[in-house]
Amino acid sequence: METLQHFRCGMIGTFLLDHGPSDVVLSDDYMECLVCLGGGYVGAAPSLDDSSTALRQNIRIISCDDGSTFVQVDDHLKHLSHHPLDDDELALVTDVIQPSRIKQAILLSESNRAAFLCGNGKLYILLTQDGNDQSTTRLESIPGRPISHIALRSARMHNPALISRAVALVLESDPRTVVSFDSWQPMIAWLMDNETKKDPTHSVTFAASIVKLTSKFAALDEAGTVHVWGEKSTVQPPDPPDEDEAFEEAWSRYVLFGDPIQRWPSRPPEALDYTPRSLPLPPIKKLATGGCCNVGISHAGQLFVWGYRSENWPEIADVNPMSAGVQGSCHYD
Incomplete structure (x- = not known):
């Protein structure tokens, strides 16, 4: 039995136990991680009373929401998702922002890959641009008024x-x-x-x-x-046409090869x-x-x-x- 003090919902559920500043992280197919008494197990999670020797790392959950989880593992930034940011993209972020400074991390869609809100209220966006038969990715600082909290309604795993x-x-x-x-x-x-x-x-x-x-x-x-x-x-945009060859082809490539779907049926987003x-x-x-x-x-x-x-x-x-x-x-x- 443990006293439940803190939790987060999402692809990974995070629990803070009463025996100290520690997290228990349980996932489905992506990662199981147990962090106990200031340390942690990376890989398959042992039971709560498992005292076996394992690699211990300091892990901080940055954001855990809607199928996307960003964590700080020691001084590194990690991303867990159906279509996660790759190591090169994460390196672009940490070259500019120390993971310990990241307050919120949000997975975006299309050319806007992700957004990162720092503790000082500054917002950064990871952008991808196509050109000359290749794409380039950069981290852009957004000038303006400092932000305390930010939330995005969309979920990248679904049709945006x-x-x-x-x-x-x-x-x-x-x-x-x-x-x-x-x-x-x-x-x-x-x-x-x-x-x-x-x-x-x-x-x-x-x-x-x-x-x-x-x-x-x-x-x-x-x-x-x-x-x-x-x-x-109560009033929503009209439904898209029943037949869309480009979308059907993109969907087939997603099913057969796991390629992310870039081309969805044309439709305005739902009205709120x-x-x-x-x-x-x-x-x-x-x-x-x-x-x-x-x-x-x-x-x-x-x-x-x-x-x-x-x-x-x-x-x-x-x-x-x-x-x-x-x-x-x-x-x-």
Whole structure:
């Protein structure tokens, strides 16, 4: 039995145990990693009571969300995903940014490979450009106002044309306000204060400062209130045509050879409702998101899960009558 103090949801679930600053990381097919008592096992994870000798490394989970996990292993940056960044791309990032400085890491799509938010509020984007029969990749610093939190709605493993690419952020200068944009480029133009910038798609100021922002567009404020927005709008763009030869060919290459799909059926992204709602939950201490669910732990130790289980979204359930917080305990395998 261990006291569950902290968790994250995603392809890898991360748990902080009560015996010190340590993580237990459990994955599906990508990596199983157990970090105990300040050290860690890289490779197949032994059981919690396994005392066998193994390679010990310091591991910090940077981001774990929607099938993409970025971790710091000693002084190295690692990425776990269906289509992860390769070693050369990660080296471009760490040549400019020390992994210990990375606060958030977000997997993007198409020419924008990934975004990295540093502790000082500075945003970097890993870009790939095609030219002269070859592609080049570079890390670009985005000038502008420092950012406290940033979240992207899209998931790269899915068709990016079918999922909103909406992005939300909180500036350090205004910690109570969340601004949302329907795509990445308008957000960059607004952040850089370009002449061509447009106003955010939606902006809302809450009563307390935001301390956590997730890709499912759930925000946790200092008072413990969870605010959600980004539900699908009732009016959506028309469906794409039934036949698309270029997409069928790309899909066949993905199935046969595992090539990433670059050519999807043409369709505007889904339309979202940006009006925020406060959830009827007790004060929440920890908030995480992954897959189609959000998870929260209250200050009293209750564990709540909500997501897309029915037409009534969100549907909230107290999944564990036992305390799941610092003062309580729960069993897990």
